[in-house]
Amino acid sequence: MRIAVIDGQGGGVGKHIVEKLRKLLPEGVELLALGTNALATAQMLKAGANEGASGENAIVFNVNRVDFIVGPIGIVVPHAMAGELTPRIAEAVVRSPATKLLLPLIRGQCELVGIRAEPLPHLIDELVGRVKDMLVKSEGRVRC
Template sequence: MKVAVIDGQGGGIGKVLVGKLRQEFQETIEILALGTNSVATMMMVKAGANQGATGENAMKYNMNHVDFIIGTISIIIPNSMLGELTPDMAAAIGSSEAIKLLLPINRSNVSVIGTQLEPLPHMAEMLVKHLQKIMSERSESNV
């Protein structure tokens, strides 16, 4: 399974997500760090991503080469992350057939009703458990 983790700005959220994914899945998944800037990409690679790429073209190209896309809800909102996430990036992410696992972190004036706000480490843990469940269901259906 190939998982893209997307982040921008300082890469702190992506770093936490990549670290948690690597801790739980070890080397059984391939993690691709996709940053809106080189600092975000570098932080995710240092946290354990197998590869990293930066910028709009890398983001658009890789959306149809991954099984899962992980990030905050802002990755599907044009001009989020203080303008770092372009409308074309948001469209490519939203249009991808990959399963998207998004955290409801509110930095783009978007509130997802019905979600319970938790600290980032707790949300990362919930995301990993959800990914494990999906991967388990997929492997059972292939038997």
């Protein structure tokens, strides 16, 4: 089972996601840190990701090679993360056959109506719990 964690800018959200996933998931689950920049990737690698890659092409190439994609919702919004999220990355993430679990974190002139305001640690706990539940349910159908 492979999970891509995608983040940009300073990589803080991705770092926290990787730390929580690493603690809760079985050893055989691979975590792939995909950063829009090297700093974000490095933060996720320090947090326990198995491997990492940075930049547009690395993200576009790898999103089709994972079972799950996790990160902030900005990873499907062109020009999010202060412009680091390119239209090509957003399209690749959306088109990927991987299951996507996205945190409702977005800055700028977009608002997600109907989403409850929760502190980031609570949202990450919920995301990680959902990944764990989905892994348990799909054990018999795991794609390698």
